Amino acid sequence: AKRFSRPAVNVRRATLNEAILARAEREGVDVAFGKRLVRIEDRADQPIAVHFEDGSSAEGDFVIGADGVHSETRRHVVPDGPVPFDMGLVSFGGFVPRALLEAAGTGPSLFMTFGRSGFFGYGYCGPDADGAMCWSTQPTHGIDAATFRAMDQAALRRHLRLFHSGWHNPVLKLVDALSEIVVTSTLDIATLPTWSRGRTLLIGDAAHATSP
Numbered sequence: 001a002k003r004f005s006r007p008a009v010n011v012r013r014a015t016l017n018e019a020i021l022a023r024a025e026r027e028g029v030d031v032a033f034g035k036r037l038v039r040i041e042d043r044a045d046q047p048i049a050v051h052f053e054d055g056s057s058a059e060g061d062f063v064i065g066a067d068g069v070h071s072e073t074r075r076h077v078v079p080d081g082p083v084p085f086d087m088g089l090v091s092f093g094g095f096v097p098r099a100l101l102e103a104a105g106t107g108p109s110l111f112m113t114f115g116r117s118g119f120f121g122y123g124y125c126g127p128d129a130d131g132a133m134c135w136s137t138q139p140t141h142g143i144d145a146a147t148f149r150a151m152d153q154a155a156l157r158r159h160l161r162l163f164h165s166g167w168h169n170p171v172l173k174l175v176d177a178l179s180e181i182v183v184t185s186t187l188d189i190a191t192l193p194t195w196s197r198g199r200t201l202l203i204g205d206a207a208h209a210t211s212p
Helices: 013-026 073-077 098-103 145-149 153-163 171-177
Strands: 037-041 048-052 057-060 063-065 085-096 111-114 119-124 132-139 182-188 200-202
Touching: 037 073, 063 073, 073 200, 085 098, 085 145, 085 153, 098 119, 098 132, 098 171, 119 171, 132 153, 132 171, 145 182, 153 171
Parallel strands: 063 200
Antiparallel strands: 037 048, 048 057, 085 132, 085 182, 111 119, 119 132
């Protein structure tokens, strides 16, 4: 917070991934893509081993499972633990021009507006021209995320305009300016009895997915 003079910094997921990969390369850390975990072998007095779907394996001093809400690592830590469940909410979001937020006098904060059903959020996420983001989270009303994803962009935009009709500025302007509307389902996981087992530790959504 002291470094950035604010309690949080918003960045694109792609920007964060690029920064992590660049730092890993500078530190000489090997990065492998396309690996799917199938088994963890935590043997006494030996390195812990992870085995992948392609038949390969790796060893180390410990395993950190940062593999998201559908974590395979979580199955090792809590074999009979809770599984992700749908919250009955669907989210629509994407990137918009920074100029729209600047024209509206939006400061560095993240803005959230809660309606009677659903909410709308927006804020900056980078210094470039399209470095702003917005999203809408709302009840599915019987239409799941997969059905919405099958719609074209024009249909999605019409849905958002109808849902947010009458909301304050710049909500509808942001909806109209979305370069591409991405649709996601909203999942949660019940509280886990533990976040670790032996030399394996869960972090992030693998341990504590949080619904909005």
